Amino acid sequence: xxxxxxxxxxxxxxxxxxxxxxxxxxxxxxxxxxxxxxxxxxxxxxxxxxxxxxxxxxxxxxxxxxxxxxxxxxxxxxxxxxxxxxxxxxxxxxxxxxxxxxxxxxxxxxxxxxxxxxxxxxxxxxxxxxxxxxxxxxxxxxxxxxxxxxxxxxxxxxxxx
Numbered sequence: 001x002x003x004x005x006x007x008x009x010x011x012x013x014x015x016x017x018x019x020x021x022x023x024x025x026x027x028x029x030x031x032x033x034x035x036x037x038x039x040x041x042x043x044x045x046x047x048x049x050x051x052x053x054x055x056x057x058x059x060x061x062x063x064x065x066x067x068x069x070x071x072x073x074x075x076x077x078x079x080x081x082x083x084x085x086x087x088x089x090x091x092x093x094x095x096x097x098x099x100x101x102x103x104x105x106x107x108x109x110x111x112x113x114x115x116x117x118x119x120x121x122x123x124x125x126x127x128x129x130x131x132x133x134x135x136x137x138x139x140x141x142x143x144x145x146x147x148x149x150x151x152x153x154x155x156x157x158x159x160x161x
Contacts, residue, residue, distance in 0.1 A: 001041065002041070002042075004041070005037060005038065005040075005041030005042060008034075008037045008041070009034045009037050009038055009041075012030045012031065012033050012034035012037060013030070013031060013034055013151055015030040016028060016029075016030035016031035016034070016147055016150075016151075017031075017144070017147060017148075017151075019143075019147075020140055020143040020144050020147060021103065021140060022095065022103065023091055023092060023095075023103075024092070024095065027062075027143065027147065028058075028059050028062045028063070028143075028146075028147055028150070031147055031150050031151060032055065032059055032150075034154070035047065035055065035154060038154075038158075046157060046158055046161040047157065048161075051153075051157055054153060055150060055153065055154075058146055058149060058150050058153075059150070061146065062142075062143060062146045062147065065139070065142050065143070065146070066139055066142075066143060069135055069138050069139040069142055070084075070087065070088070070091070070107075070132070070135040070136055070138075070139045071084045071135065072135055072138075073131045073132055073133070073134040073135015073136065073138060073139075074087050074111055074128055074131045074132050074135055075131075076131055076134070076135075077127050077128050077130060077131025077132075077134070078124060078127060078128055078131070079111060079114075079115060079128035079131055079132070080114070080115065080118045080120075080128075081118075082114040082115060082117055082118035083110075083111040083112075083114035083115040083118065083125075083128045083129075083132070084111075084114070085110075085114055086109075086110035086111050086112070086113050086114025086115070086117070087107045087108075087110045087111035087114065087132040087135070087136075088107075088110070089106075089110050090105075090106035090107040090108065090109050090110020090111065090113075090132075091103070091106055091107045091110070091136065092106075093106055093110075094106015094107065094109070094110070103136075104133065104136075107132045107133065107135075107136050108129040108130070108132055108133055109129070110132070111125075111128050111129045111131070111132035112125045112126060112128065112129040113125075114128075115128045115129070
């Protein structure tokens with residue numbers, strides 16, 4: 001039973017980290033779920049209130065940062081609400097439409113199309129599209145750091161408790 005428990009925990013951590021790059025995967029939710037798997041298979045005893053507060057705060061910051069950082073990239077390069085919406089749609093739909101490169105092309109094209117719909121010229125729309133990529137890559141870096149912190153804190157908590 002221990003092997004099954006640890007296999008599920010590691011699998012959830014892998015899914016969580018893969019979710020930093022592939023937005024369809026649950027990301028931080030999978031990592032958070034791994035704590036419950038540990039508790040169900042082994043024990044919730046090592047996790048006190050402080051553990052749950054820290055992990056929940058990181059979890060909340062992750063969700064806020066994910067959207068805020070991506071939107072920041074678009075806004076920083078002069079984008080409007082239409083390009084933020086287009087970039088978000090492109091981020092979700094891109095990997096399905098163009099499996100190999102959709103994660104990059106989707107947000108870029110979505111931001112460009114959104115900005116063109118809002119009435120911007122093509123040059124400004126391309127600039128905003130570039131901003132969507134800057135926001136995307138910055139968001140991925142932030143997610144990798146925060147989700148790694150969640151996993152490291154989990155491991156350290158188990159070692160020292």
